[in-house]
Amino acid sequence: MYVSENRAEIDISSLLLLHEITERLEQIDRIEDLCWALTDWVGELCGLDDCVVYLRVGNILTQMSALGEKRVTPDSREIVDRIGLPVGSGIVGAAAANERPIYVPDIRNDERYIADVYPGASEYAVPLIFRGELLGVLDCECREIDGFSDSQRQLLRTLAVLAQPHVAELLRKPNYQTLNYSDVIGDLAHNTVGKSGDLNTIFANITERATRTLRVSRSNIWLFDEAKPNLLVCADQYEAQTSSHTRGQTIQAEEVPAYVQALREERVILAIDARTDPRTREFTDSYLTPNGIHSMLDAPIRLDSNVVGVLCLEQMHNQRDWTEEEANFVGTLADFATIALASHKKNRC
Numbered sequence: 001m002y003v004s005e006n007r008a009e010i011d012i013s014s015l016l017l018l019h020e021i022t023e024r025l026e027q028i029d030r031i032e033d034l035c036w037a038l039t040d041w042v043g044e045l046c047g048l049d050d051c052v053v054y055l056r057v058g059n060i061l062t063q064m065s066a067l068g069e070k071r072v073t074p075d076s077r078e079i080v081d082r083i084g085l086p087v088g089s090g091i092v093g094a095a096a097a098n099e100r101p102i103y104v105p106d107i108r109n110d111e112r113y114i115a116d117v118y119p120g121a122s123e124y125a126v127p128l129i130f131r132g133e134l135l136g137v138l139d140c141e142c143r144e145i146d147g148f149s150d151s152q153r154q155l156l157r158t159l160a161v162l163a164q165p166h167v168a169e170l171l172r173k174p175n176y177q178t179l180n181y182s183d184v185i186g187d188l189a190h191n192t193v194g195k196s197g198d199l200n201t202i203f204a205n206i207t208e209r210a211t212r213t214l215r216v217s218r219s220n221i222w223l224f225d226e227a228k229p230n231l232l233v234c235a236d237q238y239e240a241q242t243s244s245h246t247r248g249q250t251i252q253a254e255e256v257p258a259y260v261q262a263l264r265e266e267r268v269i270l271a272i273d274a275r276t277d278p279r280t281r282e283f284t285d286s287y288l289t290p291n292g293i294h295s296m297l298d299a300p301i302r303l304d305s306n307v308v309g310v311l312c313l314e315q316m317h318n319q320r321d322w323t324e325e326e327a328n329f330v331g332t333l334a335d336f337a338t339i340a341l342a343s344h345k346k347n348r349c
Helices: 013-027 031-046 089-098 151-173 178-192 197-214 258-263 281-291 324-348
Strands: 050-057 060-067 085-088 102-104 124-128 133-142 220-222 229-237 244-246 249-254 269-271 291-302 306-316
Touching: 013 031, 013 151, 031 050, 031 060, 031 133, 031 151, 050 089, 060 089, 060 133, 085 089, 089 124, 089 178, 124 151, 124 324, 133 151, 197 220, 197 229, 197 244, 197 306, 197 324, 229 306, 249 291, 258 269, 258 281, 258 291, 258 306, 281 291, 281 324, 291 324, 306 324
Parallel strands: none
Antiparallel strands: 050 060, 050 133, 060 085, 102 124, 124 133, 220 229, 220 306, 229 244, 229 249, 269 291, 291 306
């Protein structure tokens, strides 16, 4: 149900806070910091229980920051069960697809509502749009039915308007992803190099960090079975939409010889259109089309000069134009998988 937006009067104290927020916006130079600031400001302005900022990458809206119980702890910058939503999915995705705010006074009676662990009763989703480009969604929930006043909704729309140009500017910063990659690489290096931790845990960390950092639909680590060299077995798969890990799926390597040959010859496989790329199109009928996968970014995992597996990133619903920086980042993550395997093999001897 869409409720039309009426102009509401904003009180003086809120106007003063909005003026202060305008000045603070000019001082923020990292997109992550801006997303967290937005959720905090929602709490200051409206006293709401829960708020999430989603940013769009391709067709996926990914949680970047959260207010309330969506955080691990009230003061942390870690989100419980971070998810990605396709544009059009749920109330958040509907606001993004329609490119206009949506207010649902009682989400329990709305067929678009995706139930989760948070006790929301009403929801207001405001898309972030700048110069015609959908950047993300500011999504707020209240634990009371029809819990948003006209003035609160006006404040949230005003906050979104103030933030939009700054979000767009920070997303375009050339060093944004580079800094993000460095942080992830440093953390993974600390937890893999010279460590003898559980291999499943390390793989799960790699796939999850790859998915979240590049905001792809999912990431997988596949290993060739030692007893059956033609069998690729999924050691870990992390899906953004469900925030879940699975493993154990299999692929017959003999059915994709061009792909296996490319793994042996290339540092990374950048398949923008995986269904037509000669290295990956063998997967089309059996894997790509059934799973809605359009683009793949794969890096072989090598041990003792032999390809023993692959780290595979998959983009669903739309094609992805991979960059050289993204390719280098994924290649480095594959190297960490190699280090973990080598350490595991050494400890077994």
